[in-house]
Amino acid sequence: MAFDVLPGLGSPMRRLEDPRLLTGGGRYMADAAAPHALQAVFLRSPHAHARIVAIDAAEARAMPGVATIITAADTATLGHNPAVTEIKDPAGRRHIEPPRLPIARDRVRHVGEIVAMVAAETLAQARDAAEAIMVEYDPLPAVVRGDDALRPDAPLVHDEAPGNLVCDWHKGDARAVDAAFAAAAHVARVAFRSPRILAGYIEPRGALAQWQAGCVTLTTPSQGVHLLHRILCDHILKIPREALRVVTEDVGGGFGPKLPPYPEQALSVFAAMRLERDVRWVQDRTEHHLADTHARDLVAEAALALDADGRFTAIRVEGVANFGAYVSTVNPTIPTGGMAKVITGLYAIPAAHLHLRCAFTHTAPVDAVRGAGKPEALVLLERLVDQAARETGRDPVALRRLNLIPRAAFPYATALGYRYDSGDYAALMDAVLTRTDAAGYAARRDASRAKGLRRGRGFACHLHGSGGWGTETSGVTILPDGTVEARTGTQSQGQGHATAYAQILAARLGLDPALIRIVQGDSDRIPRGGGTGGSSSTIISGATMTRAADTLIEQGRDAAAEALEAAPIDIAFEAGAYIIAGTDRRITLPDLARRLGGMKASADFADTVETWPTGIAIAEVEVDPETGAVTLDRFAAAIDAGLVVNPLLLGGQLHGGYAAGIGQALMEDARYDEDGQMQAATLMDYAMPRAGDFPDLDWISVPTPSPNNILGIKGVGELPTNGAPAAIANAVIDALAADGVTHIELPMTPARVWAALAARR
Structure with a gap:
C-alpha cells in the first residue's frame, strides 16, 4: 500500500x-454532576472460595436513607458477561466458559466478588447498610496458582471445568521443533514465573446511571463505549439498545482493564431502571486491587536450539496461564495469541511451538494490561538469548546480530504464521549502541566494581503486534x-x-x-x-x-x-x-x-489493524551485593514506530510504557497468600515506580513505514512495556553472573536479589 x-x-x-x-x-467520572443521585456500595466476599448459605438484609433495608438492597435473588433475569475472543484445543473444542453473573448466586470464587449492592441517599448511609447485611458463608479450600490448580487434588473452581482446565492450547509445528532440537549443537533453557500485576491507573473506575423517561444514560470511564453498550444490552441486561446510552468523558488512565464490562456498571443501570432514580458508584483503591482485571500470571519453561554457528533453529515454550476465577473479555487470546505474536522476536527462527494450559483459580480474573501477553513472552525469549550467549561463550550483541531478520526479508512470515510488515533491525541495534555509549561500558563496570557494586548491561529486542x-x-x-x-x-x-x-x-x-x-x-x-x-x-x-x-x-x-x-x-x-x-x-x-x-x-476503516513496531532497549544497572538493592543507572532504546505523527506524543508513550515495564521488573507484585487473600490490596503493599526510580529515559526513532495503512504508522503504546522487563532482567543477571547467580524471579526486589547472592555464598 x-x-x-x-x-x-x-x-x-x-x-x-x-x-x-x-x-x-x-x-472525569467523579466530576459528572448528579446532585440527587443515590450512592451505591457493593458488598464483596471476604473469602476466596465459599458457599453462600444465607443472606439476611432485613436490618439493612430498614436503615435510614436506604433505597434498595439488591442480591442475587433480585438479578435472576440478568445474563452472562461473555468473552469476545476464543481459543480452541487441537481437537477444535472451544475454551470452557462458565457463566459470569453480576452477583454471585450460590458460591463466591475470589475475594472481592460482589454478593450484594446497596443504594442509599448518602455514601455514609450506603456503607452503614452494607456493613449491616449478614452473609453466612461456608468457607471452602482455595487454589491461587495456575500450575497448582491443574493438580489432581486441587479444589475445583467450576463444576463445568474438570481439573480447572480452561483450554489446552497449542500453536506451531511440534515435529519441526523436535527435529531441530534433536539436531541442535546447543540448547539453552530457562524457567520463569511472571508475577501478577495491576493496572494502577490514577482514576479508578465508576458508574453514574441516570434515568430519564424510560432510558438510562450510563457515564463511565471506559476504553470505548460500543463494546460496553453491546454487551450490557444484548447479554447482561437484555434490553433494547435504544434504552441505554453509554457516555465516556475524560479518562484518567486505562491500560486495558477499562475495556471489559464489569458487574458494577450493569448493576448501576439495573438499579436506576428499577428505582427510576439516578445511581452513582465511585470505586476506591482497594476495590480496584481486588476486583478489576489483573495481568500476566504465567509460569513457563522455554528452550532455544542453536546450530554450530550460533544460529537459532527452533524455540519451544510450555506454560500454564492463570485465568483467575472467570474468563474475562479478551483474555483467551492474551497469554496464548499474545505470546505467539512475539515469541520469535526480531529473530529469524524457522521453527516454533507453544503449548499453554490455561487454568481457573480462586483469584480475580486476568485480562489485558499494557503489553497483553507479550512482556512475559519477551522475558522468556531474551533471557534465552543471554543464556545461550553465556553458555556458548558468545557476545550477546554479536549473537543477536547474527540472528536478526534482515531488512531485505520484509514482509517476513514468522514460524507461527504472523507477517511482520517492515523493519530494519540492524539499524536499530547500531542506533541504540551509539546512544548508550557502548564503548564506555567496560570503564563504567570497573568504576562500579571499585565502589563495591556490581554493574550489568541487559538487552531486549522487542516488538508488538498491534491489534x-x-x-x-x-x-x-x-x-x-x-x-x-x-x-x-x-x-x-x-x-x-x-x-x-x-x-x-x-x-x-x-x-x-x-x-x-x-x-x-x-x-x-x-x-x-x-x-x-x-x-x-x-x-x-x-x-x-x-x-x-x-x-x-x-x-x-x-x-x-x-x-x-x-x-x-x-x-x-x-x-x-x-x-x-x-x-x-x-x-x-x-x-x-x-x-x-x-x-x-x-x-x-479500510486499512489493516495489524502493524509491527519494534525496538531494542539497553538497560544498565548497579547492584549492591550487601543489600540486594538494584539501581537503574541507564536506559535507552531505538524505536521503529513507522512514520511519526508527533514526536512529543511518541516520547510520552515511550516514557510511560518503559516505566510500567520497569515497575514490573523491579517491584510490582499483586500476590495472594495460599488462602486466596490478596497481600497487595492497597498502595501501602503494592509498590509502583516513582520518578526517583528512573534515570533519564533516552530514545531515538529509526522508522520504517508500515505498508498496512495509508499513513505508514505503527502502534506504539504497548511496545515499550514489552521490552523493559527483559532488559532489566538481563541486566541484573549480567551484573551478578560473576557471583554465580543465573536466575532471579521477577520482580527483582532487594530481598530476592540478596537471597540469590546469599545462596551462592
Missing part, C-alpha cells in the same frame, strides 16, 4: 487538550463557522488523541489544528467503533479520518467549481483551498463550508 507523508505530520506540536486539563477543566477491532466509522464535519468536528469510536485515556487526530486532519485539510475538535465516547452520537486497545487507535482513527477528509474534499469539488465559475476538472485542492489550476483564484475550505451551510463526510 502507498502511504502519504502529509505536511505538518512529524512536528512536535504540544497537546491541544493540556490547557483544559491542567486548569481544572477535566470531566484491536477495526469496526470504526469516522465522521468529519466542517461547520459553518469554519471549525471542524471529527467523530471517532476510539477512546483516549490520556494518550493525546485530541492532538494526534487533529494533527492528522489538519495536515490533510490544510487547516489550523486548533480549529479541530475530536468527539468520542458517546454511543448515541457515534455510529460504531471498536474502542481503544492493542495500540491501534491512531492506526484505526487516524487512517479512517484521513479517508473521510479525502471524501469531504472530493465532495466539495463541484461546489468549489461553481463558486469559482470553473469546470470541476480544473479544480485542484492545495493547502486548505480549492484553486483553479494555473491561476491565483481560490476559495478556502472554511469559506466553502460557510457558503454551503456546512460540509460533512464519513468513512469506514
Whole structure:
C-alpha cells in the first residue's frame, strides 16, 4: 500500500487538550454532576472460595436513607458477561466458559466478588447498610496458582471445568521443533514465573446511571463505549439498545482493564431502571486491587536450539496461564495469541511451538494490561538469548546480530504464521549502541566494581503486534463557522488523541489544528467503533479520518467549481483551498463550508489493524551485593514506530510504557497468600515506580513505514512495556553472573536479589 507523508505530520506540536486539563477543566467520572443521585456500595466476599448459605438484609433495608438492597435473588433475569475472543484445543473444542453473573448466586470464587449492592441517599448511609447485611458463608479450600490448580487434588473452581482446565492450547509445528532440537549443537533453557500485576491507573473506575423517561444514560470511564453498550444490552441486561446510552468523558488512565464490562456498571443501570432514580458508584483503591482485571500470571519453561554457528533453529515454550476465577473479555487470546505474536522476536527462527494450559483459580480474573501477553513472552525469549550467549561463550550483541531478520526479508512470515510488515533491525541495534555509549561500558563496570557494586548491561529486542477491532466509522464535519468536528469510536485515556487526530486532519485539510475538535465516547452520537486497545487507535482513527477528509474534499469539488465559475476538472485542492489550476483564484475550505451551510463526510476503516513496531532497549544497572538493592543507572532504546505523527506524543508513550515495564521488573507484585487473600490490596503493599526510580529515559526513532495503512504508522503504546522487563532482567543477571547467580524471579526486589547472592555464598 502507498502511504502519504502529509505536511505538518512529524512536528512536535504540544497537546491541544493540556490547557483544559491542567486548569481544572477535566470531566472525569467523579466530576459528572448528579446532585440527587443515590450512592451505591457493593458488598464483596471476604473469602476466596465459599458457599453462600444465607443472606439476611432485613436490618439493612430498614436503615435510614436506604433505597434498595439488591442480591442475587433480585438479578435472576440478568445474563452472562461473555468473552469476545476464543481459543480452541487441537481437537477444535472451544475454551470452557462458565457463566459470569453480576452477583454471585450460590458460591463466591475470589475475594472481592460482589454478593450484594446497596443504594442509599448518602455514601455514609450506603456503607452503614452494607456493613449491616449478614452473609453466612461456608468457607471452602482455595487454589491461587495456575500450575497448582491443574493438580489432581486441587479444589475445583467450576463444576463445568474438570481439573480447572480452561483450554489446552497449542500453536506451531511440534515435529519441526523436535527435529531441530534433536539436531541442535546447543540448547539453552530457562524457567520463569511472571508475577501478577495491576493496572494502577490514577482514576479508578465508576458508574453514574441516570434515568430519564424510560432510558438510562450510563457515564463511565471506559476504553470505548460500543463494546460496553453491546454487551450490557444484548447479554447482561437484555434490553433494547435504544434504552441505554453509554457516555465516556475524560479518562484518567486505562491500560486495558477499562475495556471489559464489569458487574458494577450493569448493576448501576439495573438499579436506576428499577428505582427510576439516578445511581452513582465511585470505586476506591482497594476495590480496584481486588476486583478489576489483573495481568500476566504465567509460569513457563522455554528452550532455544542453536546450530554450530550460533544460529537459532527452533524455540519451544510450555506454560500454564492463570485465568483467575472467570474468563474475562479478551483474555483467551492474551497469554496464548499474545505470546505467539512475539515469541520469535526480531529473530529469524524457522521453527516454533507453544503449548499453554490455561487454568481457573480462586483469584480475580486476568485480562489485558499494557503489553497483553507479550512482556512475559519477551522475558522468556531474551533471557534465552543471554543464556545461550553465556553458555556458548558468545557476545550477546554479536549473537543477536547474527540472528536478526534482515531488512531485505520484509514482509517476513514468522514460524507461527504472523507477517511482520517492515523493519530494519540492524539499524536499530547500531542506533541504540551509539546512544548508550557502548564503548564506555567496560570503564563504567570497573568504576562500579571499585565502589563495591556490581554493574550489568541487559538487552531486549522487542516488538508488538498491534491489534484491536477495526469496526470504526469516522465522521468529519466542517461547520459553518469554519471549525471542524471529527467523530471517532476510539477512546483516549490520556494518550493525546485530541492532538494526534487533529494533527492528522489538519495536515490533510490544510487547516489550523486548533480549529479541530475530536468527539468520542458517546454511543448515541457515534455510529460504531471498536474502542481503544492493542495500540491501534491512531492506526484505526487516524487512517479512517484521513479517508473521510479525502471524501469531504472530493465532495466539495463541484461546489468549489461553481463558486469559482470553473469546470470541476480544473479544480485542484492545495493547502486548505480549492484553486483553479494555473491561476491565483481560490476559495478556502472554511469559506466553502460557510457558503454551503456546512460540509460533512464519513468513512469506514479500510486499512489493516495489524502493524509491527519494534525496538531494542539497553538497560544498565548497579547492584549492591550487601543489600540486594538494584539501581537503574541507564536506559535507552531505538524505536521503529513507522512514520511519526508527533514526536512529543511518541516520547510520552515511550516514557510511560518503559516505566510500567520497569515497575514490573523491579517491584510490582499483586500476590495472594495460599488462602486466596490478596497481600497487595492497597498502595501501602503494592509498590509502583516513582520518578526517583528512573534515570533519564533516552530514545531515538529509526522508522520504517508500515505498508498496512495509508499513513505508514505503527502502534506504539504497548511496545515499550514489552521490552523493559527483559532488559532489566538481563541486566541484573549480567551484573551478578560473576557471583554465580543465573536466575532471579521477577520482580527483582532487594530481598530476592540478596537471597540469590546469599545462596551462592
